[in-house]
Amino acid sequence: MFEWLQDPNLQWVLLGTTILGITSGMIGCFAVLKRQSLISDAVAHAALPGVCLAFIVVRDKELIYLLIGAVIAGYIATYCIQYIVQHSKLKEDTSIGVVLSVFFGFGVVLLTYISNNLAGNQSGLDEFVFGQAASLSSQDVQIISIVSLVLVTVLVLFYKEFKLITFDPNFAKALGLSYNKINNLLMLLIVGAIVIGIQTVGVVLMTAMIIIPPAAARLWTEKLSVMLLLAGTFGGIASLLGTYFSTLALRVATGPVIVLCEAAIFFLSLLFAPKRGIVYKNWVFRKLRRSHKNQQTTRKHKVI
Amino acid sequence: MSYEMWIILTGSLVGVTCGTIGCLLIIRKMAMLSDGISHTVLLGIVLAYLISQSLSSIYMLIGALIIGMLTAFLVQFLYNRGIHTDASIGIVFTSLFALGVFLVSIYARQVHLDIDHVLMGEITFVPWNRLTLFGVDLGPQAVWMLGTVLVINTVILIIFYEPIKISSFDPVLATALGINVVFIHYLLMGMVSLSIVASFESVGSILVVTMLIVPGATAYLMTKRLSTMIAVSAMVGILGSVVGYAIAYWFDVSIAGAMSVALGLIFAIVFILQLIIKKMYQRSHRGKIHVT
Structure with missing residues (x-):
């Protein structure tokens, strides 16, 4: 039954997606609790222009440059969203929609510009945005693992601060904590988690990996620490199962199957979770x- | 009409259709639901194709309409179960989209649906996909479809303008006045789904989201009246598509993408003007004591 584990290529893909599921599930908890989960959607879409600009500047499809470009663009997107909300009467959801669509539109423009004017083929950039788990190389997985480790470490180190600004920002300010600095750090974590995943599952489905596991975990518990662990577990299990089903049983794209597994976990939680479940x-x-x-x-x- | 005119006309029709509906979404704080529906429409199109085995527009329209309504219904269902709106939108649309992509990748050999094509849109090909009736060439199919949806939307909007307005700003008052708020909600969702599907085929999902949200948001910054807001939004939609086409022409880039960028620029200009006016107003009123 386990002979499929022998395939080294599959091992790398499996490891990469599982680590990704765990990290995005844990970090997503804060986005969901702050009711800003759709910002992750905007960040994921904003990665497209970031990746394209990085390619135009460096003229190289090396993953690390593309990641840096995506992080910068994603971070600018979160900043724009907050700036628009603070300086006009537009609500957060409208502001997210404006930033998301305009950034992605700009990305599409850059993509066509690259394919028309720069001789290099941009097929790799397409893949980066729409997700291609099967093409994960050992080097990609190493980058994903290292970045994930850094993100989770920062999450653990600043756990108390993040908890405070999530549940009671005014109390945090009263204690003398810099709300903006910690919030920016948290945003950076969310951006990082999204960016390392886009290449594997694609823009839209990365949003799912940030939102669905925490939302499912939230149904089971009232404690943040338990929620983080549960969300990480759900994300990890869904990625494992999704990768297994997609590469062996169904032979289809990995990203959608992972998300469908997450949706199934969420649905089961909605039905059977203690206290909040429908049953x-x-x-x-x-x-x-x-x-x-x-x-x-x-x-x-x-x-x- | 020339090739360019048809494309600009299509873009403008999308701008007007989506711009008017977008205003209603923004004042109801449901802007992101339109983003969700514009993604789940993919599932509707795929299902319609798998059931009817044809790429005819009418089946896709019906399939997408049903899935659009289903999206709105599921979001409401999760919200009633105690999950916040943003998370429930995120859960529903990504799951349905994943199902859509999954089905496409299973039936990839049979379906002539390209996800890239769906997302990016190919307004470039609009003028060649023509509608012929009794051997008479009536112009591009997309223009007719968008025109029909625009007429339907306008008629619904004129008939239900007051109920929609009241239920958007004050649902409690609307209920007290005997307006069926739930009916209005799903009527609106139906209009959104129709507009998205009609625009979808010609301009791709990303421009649909831009056209739905950005003109409305720009108009919202400029006025306080709903009727003015709708008119301004429609005009911004038209302006965006004209400027966008010009940008695309000059730089030789994706037309749908350039229209998004043009709308983004218009929004940015209005946003900055709004900031300056606010600053000037504050400065002129500084130090003055208002006695009433």
Whole structure:
């Protein structure tokens, strides 16, 4: 049963996607709790112009340059979103929509500019945006692992601060913490987690990896530490299963299958999670109704 | 009409259709739902193709309409289960999109759907895909489709203008006045899905999102009246497509992308002007005590 694990290429892909699932699940928790999960969508879309500009400047498809370009563009996108919200009457969701669509449109323009004017073929850049897990090389996985390790370490080191600005920003300010600095660091973590994943699963599906595992974990627990661990576990399991199904059973693109696995985990959580699950809520509701009926009947007897 | 005129006309039609609907989405704080629907429409198109086995526009319109409504319904369902709007939009649209991409990659050999094509759009080919009726050449198919949707939207908007306005700004008052708020919500979602699908084939999903959100956002910065906002938004949509075509022509780049960039520039200019006016207003009122 496990002979498929012998394939070295598959091993790398499996390792890469699993690490990615764990990291994005953990870091996504803060985005979801701050109700800014759609910012991750904007960041993922903003990676396209970043990657293209990096390619135009360096003229090289080396992953590390593309990643740096994507991080810078993603960070500028988050900054623009916040700036528009602070300096106009536009709400956050509109601001996200404006930034997302314009950045991506600009990216498409750059992509066509590269393919028309620079002789180099831009097919690799296309893949970078739409995701191509099967093409993960050992070097890519090494970069993903190192970046993930750095991101998770920073997350653990600043856990207290992040927790504070997520749940009670005013208290954090009162304690003398610089809200902006910590928030920027958190945004940088989110941008980093998204950028290392885009190449594997693509722009839209990366958003799913940031949002779905934390949302599922949130249904199971009230504690942030437990939520982080659960979200990481969900993300990791979904990536493992998704990669397994896609490369062996179904032979289709890996990204969508991983996301469908995550969606399945979320759906099961929605049904069966304790206290917040639909099954539990219905059960409590039935129990209440029954006890209410009993009370009513006893009351009637008393009246008679 | 010349080739360029048809493309600009198509872009402008998308601008007007999406611009008007976009205003309603923005004042209802549902801008990102349009981004979600514009992605899930892919699933509708794929399913419509798999069931009907034809690439006819009408099946795609129906499939996408159903999936668009389903997206809105699922987001509302999750929201009622205690998940915040942003997360529920994120969960629903990515999952349905993943299902769409999954189906495309399974039936890749049969479906003539290219994801790149769907996302980037090929407005360039619009003038060649013509509608002929009784042997008479009536012009590009996309123009007719967009025109029809625009007429439908305008009629609905004129009939339901007051209920839509009241339920957007004050749902509680609307309910008290006997307006069916849920009906209005899904009516609007239906209009959004229709507009997205009609625009989708010609300009790709990314320009649809831009056309839905950016003109409305620009107009929102300029006025406080809903009727003015809708008119301004439609005009910004047209301006964006004309300027965008010019940019695309000069730099030889993607037309849909250039139209997005043009709209972004218009938004940026209005945003900066708005900042300057606010600053000037503050300066002129500094130190003055208002006695009322």
